[in-house]
Amino acid sequence: MKYIYFVLLAIFVMLFAATPAASLDPNEPIIHYSDSVVERDTKLSLAQGYTLHIVDINEDNGDVWVEILHNGILVEDGAGTGKENSSFEYILTIEAEDDDDEDEEYLIFRVTPKELVTSGKDTATKIRIEQYLDPTRDTKDFLIYDRSDSVNIGEEMDLEEGYTLSASDLDVDEETITVTLKKNGHVVKEVKEMEPGDIFSYYKNVNGEVRTIFITTVYDFFESSESHILFLKEISQREDVNVESTVEISIQGLSGNQIKEGERGIISYELENDASKVTIYLDDESIDIRNDVDAGTYEKITEELDTGAHDVIIETVSTDGSVSSKETSFTVDGTSSIVDSVPEDGVSVPDQIEDIIQDGENVTGDVSDSAGDITKSTAFTYIVVAALLALTAFFFKREFS
Numbered sequence: 001m002k003y004i005y006f007v008l009l010a011i012f013v014m015l016f017a018a019t020p021a022a023s024l025d026p027n028e029p030i031i032h033y034s035d036s037v038v039e040r041d042t043k044l045s046l047a048q049g050y051t052l053h054i055v056d057i058n059e060d061n062g063d064v065w066v067e068i069l070h071n072g073i074l075v076e077d078g079a080g081t082g083k084e085n086s087s088f089e090y091i092l093t094i095e096a097e098d099d100d101d102e103d104e105e106y107l108i109f110r111v112t113p114k115e116l117v118t119s120g121k122d123t124a125t126k127i128r129i130e131q132y133l134d135p136t137r138d139t140k141d142f143l144i145y146d147r148s149d150s151v152n153i154g155e156e157m158d159l160e161e162g163y164t165l166s167a168s169d170l171d172v173d174e175e176t177i178t179v180t181l182k183k184n185g186h187v188v189k190e191v192k193e194m195e196p197g198d199i200f201s202y203y204k205n206v207n208g209e210v211r212t213i214f215i216t217t218v219y220d221f222f223e224s225s226e227s228h229i230l231f232l233k234e235i236s237q238r239e240d241v242n243v244e245s246t247v248e249i250s251i252q253g254l255s256g257n258q259i260k261e262g263e264r265g266i267i268s269y270e271l272e273n274d275a276s277k278v279t280i281y282l283d284d285e286s287i288d289i290r291n292d293v294d295a296g297t298y299e300k301i302t303e304e305l306d307t308g309a310h311d312v313i314i315e316t317v318s319t320d321g322s323v324s325s326k327e328t329s330f331t332v333d334g335t336s337s338i339v340d341s342v343p344e345d346g347v348s349v350p351d352q353i354e355d356i357i358q359d360g361e362n363v364t365g366d367v368s369d370s371a372g373d374i375t376k377s378t379a380f381t382y383i384v385v386a387a388l389l390a391l392t393a394f395f396f397k398r399e400f401s
Helices: 001-018 349-400
Strands: 029-040 042-045 050-057 064-070 074-084 088-094 105-119 124-132 141-152 156-158 165-171 176-183 184-195 199-206 210-224 228-238 249-254 265-271 275-282 285-293 298-299 307-318 321-331
Touching: 029 042, 029 050, 029 199, 029 210, 042 210, 050 124, 064 088, 074 105, 124 298, 141 156, 141 165, 165 199, 165 210, 165 228, 176 199, 176 210, 184 199, 249 307, 249 321, 265 275, 285 298, 298 349
Parallel strands: none
Antiparallel strands: 029 124, 042 050, 050 064, 064 074, 074 088, 088 105, 105 124, 141 228, 156 165, 165 176, 176 184, 199 210, 210 228, 249 265, 265 298, 275 285, 275 307, 307 321
16 A cells, blocks of 8 residues: 555656746836847847847747846856747746745746747747846836836826827727827837736837837726826836937039029938938028938928028937937038039039030031041032033034034
8 A cells, every 4th residue: 555655656746847837927027028030149138237148049930049148147047948838037046044034036037939030041030028127236227117107098197318108099898008108209109909917118229239218017097087097017217228310411502512692502411210300400490391201312492592601400300219410511602602512423613614625626626627628629629620611612612613
């Protein structure tokens, strides 16, 4: 009988060992949430000095081999595989100082492959990255940290650095709502049909750093005859990273490179990246505003310009809400401006004039040579005609004599 108990105990132990450990629930607020497409050997810099290194990708199913580094050093138990149905989790263990106390565990990262994007030499996969606060690291770069708040539907909640959050399209029956994040009045992210428990996250990928600017969890809704409210929890905001738009400006006259007094000019600008809004200021006055501008070259014709110096400012609002500007100046002195440029064929105006003179001389020489040829040809013709007349007279005289 005792052998039966031993066998049952052995089977129980084996089943327990074969059962995967339950995923640790995060007990700290989430500070990063993103779905990113990554390739092999990609390093993503995240919050609190952590780096996520995608070491390798299975080109058949998109599974990933990852490493978690802090300040460039691989953390303990920070390497492993992530699969679509089995996320890789990095759990930080803090040993108890007293033997009677239990060790503390904190879920810091959860990496979940979602979809294989490309396969072969340039294999890439889509992964979901969740990062939770490491209690042993500081939060000095957070402008807002782990705050709960609410916003009335149709109104805006003021955040830091010109950001605002608003909610709209509340559907109580379907339990969905639209959440919109703006910066300086421009929409940078909007998510429709969000449900309680969903995470709203806005982040930027700048030079390999995936920086979460704003993150919150949709907690609940409330609707009555007087109030329509969205409740949020775990609101965090970090310092922004401005991405300036590269702009090149050129100015010229309508009829050429020179702008004369009383004439209009052409202000051209070239955008390297798309922009939400572009405004041209001439002498502090707005003369052109364009929204949702694609990368490319654009022109604006000015009104008639007076003599003197004029300032031009091109202000751009990038797709992430960052505002930047570039300025230049030119002078209209009554006859011409300081705007100098070489014609498209690359030949300067004096050289063109010289070419015209030379072309004129060449034409004159050709005409002179042709006139000489014509003169010589005319003299020869006179001689031939005279000879023919003489022969004709000789035959007539012989015939009638």
